[in-house]
Amino acid sequence: MQPLRVTLRLGEPIARGTFPLLLDGLLAWAVVDNELSMATDVNDTRLVSSLATGLPLETAVVGGHEVWCASAWMPVGRVGPTCEIDPNSYSGISQQRILTRKSDLVDFSAAVASGLVRIRTIDKDKIGPNAYVLDTSRGLFKNYHLSYTLKSVDALEAWCIGDPHLIEEYLRDIEFVGPKRRLGHGMVTSIEVVPDERAVDLWRLRPLPERSDDIECVAVRMPARSPYWVPENAVHQEAPTAIFW
Numbered sequence: 001m002q003p004l005r006v007t008l009r010l011g012e013p014i015a016r017g018t019f020p021l022l023l024d025g026l027l028a029w030a031v032v033d034n035e036l037s038m039a040t041d042v043n044d045t046r047l048v049s050s051l052a053t054g055l056p057l058e059t060a061v062v063g064g065h066e067v068w069c070a071s072a073w074m075p076v077g078r079v080g081p082t083c084e085i086d087p088n089s090y091s092g093i094s095q096q097r098i099l100t101r102k103s104d105l106v107d108f109s110a111a112v113a114s115g116l117v118r119i120r121t122i123d124k125d126k127i128g129p130n131a132y133v134l135d136t137s138r139g140l141f142k143n144y145h146l147s148y149t150l151k152s153v154d155a156l157e158a159w160c161i162g163d164p165h166l167i168e169e170y171l172r173d174i175e176f177v178g179p180k181r182r183l184g185h186g187m188v189t190s191i192e193v194v195p196d197e198r199a200v201d202l203w204r205l206r207p208l209p210e211r212s213d214d215i216e217c218v219a220v221r222m223p224a225r226s227p228y229w230v231p232e233n234a235v236h237q238e239a240p241t242a243i244f245w
Contacts, residue, residue, distance in 0.1 A: 003199030063210030
């Protein structure tokens with residue numbers, strides 16, 4: 001294990017989420033995806049979350065919780081060469097996108113009545129009472145109108161203490177990062193993993209249950225380590241404002 005800097009070059013703007021992007025979270029996804037691709041035992045009863053416990057990263061105990069020694073992803077340039085942090089540094093042009101969808105139930109009903117759209121014949125005794133209901137609040141015909149923010153960022157960087165070869169091997173197949181990936185946002189064009197002694201300190205640029213530095217922070221409630229998709233593991237943490245961009 002050694003101090004490292006990981007850089008992602010992006011070819012498309014990246015969508016912003018509610019929580020910061022963390023290096024160990026992305027690495028955990030890659031590790032789980034790799035494990036599932038090699039799974040052959042149909043009787044394997046392990047939880048998917050358990051597959052993310054063996055990351056090629058060092059761990060540290062902070063405030064009674066074990067955390068991965070891996071920082072959040074930040075735009076290149078937010079952290080200076082001597083570890084100085086500029087939370088107000090330029091992080092790319094922001095733009096708002098809007099997604100809308102409206103199902104025209106009258107037209108669909110007319111298409112069914114004319115035979116243009118056929119509904120499968122199902123035994124009425126085997127289906128629920130809402131099987132033929134056209135619901136615009138959920139499912140196939142759901143209507144929505146939502147907005148989200150895109151950031152034009154050329155590259156992201158993060159720091160960690162880990163195995164450079166395994167980290168690069170797991171991350172090399174990552175194609176997109178951030179929310180709304182199915183729309184092509186956050187496309188990754190290249191990944192670079194290099195030694196960086198600053199990572200000894202900079203891996204702490206992430207939410208931590210307890211802090212001993214004087215970095216400006218905000219309170220968040222989220223799991224102390226990946227897998228972050230397990231909500232019952234959420235704890236109170238302090239997150240540097242610099243990792244929100």
